[in-house]
Amino acid sequence: MSLYKAETRRLVKRRFTKLFTLGVLLALAAVLAGVFLSNEKVGPEQIAAAQAEARAEYQRILADLERARQDCEAVQGTPRASEFPANCAELQPPPEDQIDPQWFMPPTFDFRKNFPDMVTTLGALVAVLAFVVGASFVGAEWNSGGMMNLLLWRPQRLRVLTAKLAALLVSFAGFFVALAAAWTGAFVLVAKLHGSTASMTGGAWQSIGLMGLRALAMVLVAAALGFGLASLGRHTAMALGVMIGVIIVFQFGLGTVLNLAKVKFADAYLIPVWVIAWLNKEYKIEDYNSCDFSAFGGCQPPIFTITWQMAGGVMAAVFVAIVGAAMWTMRKRDIT
Structure with missing residues (x-):
C-alpha cells in the first residue's frame, strides 16, 4: 500500500475524525431542520x-x-x-x-436571497472541523511516538509529512464537495416546499457556485493551518491553543482596545471580517469615529472596502508561512 493511501485510511478510520464529523453533521442537520420549520410557502x-x-x-x-x-x-x-x-x-x-x-407576510425561504448565508454556515462549520481534525491528525502522531516509528519504516521526512498533508487536503476536498452538493439539494427542496426558487438565473447559480469554491478554499486552508501548527508544536494542543489565543486576543482583546482608542477602521484588524470578505466578495467598514452626528446635515463616514482578492492574499500568505515553517522544521529538527 502506498504512503498516501495508508495515511488516507488512517485519517478516515480515526475515531476522533468520525465523532467530530458526526457532531458537525448533526449541527448542520439542526440548521436545516430549523430553516425548514421556520418558513412556509407563500400563496x-x-x-x-x-x-x-x-x-x-x-x-x-x-x-x-x-x-x-x-x-x-x-x-x-x-x-x-x-x-x-x-x-x-x-x-x-x-x-x-x-x-x-x-x-x-410569514417568513419564506427565498433561495437566491437566503442561501448564501447557508453557504457561509456550511463553510464555517466544516472549516472548524478541518482545523481540529487536521491538528489532531498529525499532533496525535507526534504525541504518541507514531511519527518516529513511521520514519523508521519510511525515513523520508518531507515525503512523509507531505503525504499526510495531501491525504488530509484531498479527503476534506472530496468531503466538502459531496456535502455541499447535498446541502444545496436540501435547500432547493426547502425552497420548493417552503419558499421559492423563481428568482434563480444562470448568473445566480454561477455566483453561488463561486461562493462554494471560496468556501472550499477556506476549508482547505483551515485544515492546513491546523496541521501545520500541530506539526510545529508536535502536539494537537499547540494548534488549539493558538486558535483560542487568536480568538481571545484578536476578536475580543484587540477589538476592544482599538475601539476604545478610536483607531480608524478598527474592524479591519479582526479576523472574521476578512473571512466574510472572502466569502461574500467584499466587506465595507465605515469609520464612524470621524463623523460628528450632532452636526446638522449629517455625515458621510469614510469607507474602507476589503475585497475577496485582499482576503485571499492574506489567506495565501498565512498558508505558505505556516505550512512552510512546518516543512522546514520537519527537515531541520531532531524528531526524538
Whole structure:
C-alpha cells in the first residue's frame, strides 16, 4: 500500500475524525431542520391575509390618532397641553400605502436571497472541523511516538509529512464537495416546499457556485493551518491553543482596545471580517469615529472596502508561512 493511501485510511478510520464529523453533521442537520420549520410557502391566502392585517393595522393607527387628537383638544389651556402639538390638527395619520403588507407576510425561504448565508454556515462549520481534525491528525502522531516509528519504516521526512498533508487536503476536498452538493439539494427542496426558487438565473447559480469554491478554499486552508501548527508544536494542543489565543486576543482583546482608542477602521484588524470578505466578495467598514452626528446635515463616514482578492492574499500568505515553517522544521529538527 502506498504512503498516501495508508495515511488516507488512517485519517478516515480515526475515531476522533468520525465523532467530530458526526457532531458537525448533526449541527448542520439542526440548521436545516430549523430553516425548514421556520418558513412556509407563500400563496394567495398568505398574501390576502397580510393585506388584511395591513389594513387592520392602519385602522388601529387611525383610532389611536383620533383618541390622541381628542385628548389634545381636551387638555388645551392646562399644564398637560405641553404633551401635545400646539395645533391638534397636526396629528395626522401617514398615507395608507406606507403600511406595507410585506411586514405581515410569514417568513419564506427565498433561495437566491437566503442561501448564501447557508453557504457561509456550511463553510464555517466544516472549516472548524478541518482545523481540529487536521491538528489532531498529525499532533496525535507526534504525541504518541507514531511519527518516529513511521520514519523508521519510511525515513523520508518531507515525503512523509507531505503525504499526510495531501491525504488530509484531498479527503476534506472530496468531503466538502459531496456535502455541499447535498446541502444545496436540501435547500432547493426547502425552497420548493417552503419558499421559492423563481428568482434563480444562470448568473445566480454561477455566483453561488463561486461562493462554494471560496468556501472550499477556506476549508482547505483551515485544515492546513491546523496541521501545520500541530506539526510545529508536535502536539494537537499547540494548534488549539493558538486558535483560542487568536480568538481571545484578536476578536475580543484587540477589538476592544482599538475601539476604545478610536483607531480608524478598527474592524479591519479582526479576523472574521476578512473571512466574510472572502466569502461574500467584499466587506465595507465605515469609520464612524470621524463623523460628528450632532452636526446638522449629517455625515458621510469614510469607507474602507476589503475585497475577496485582499482576503485571499492574506489567506495565501498565512498558508505558505505556516505550512512552510512546518516543512522546514520537519527537515531541520531532531524528531526524538
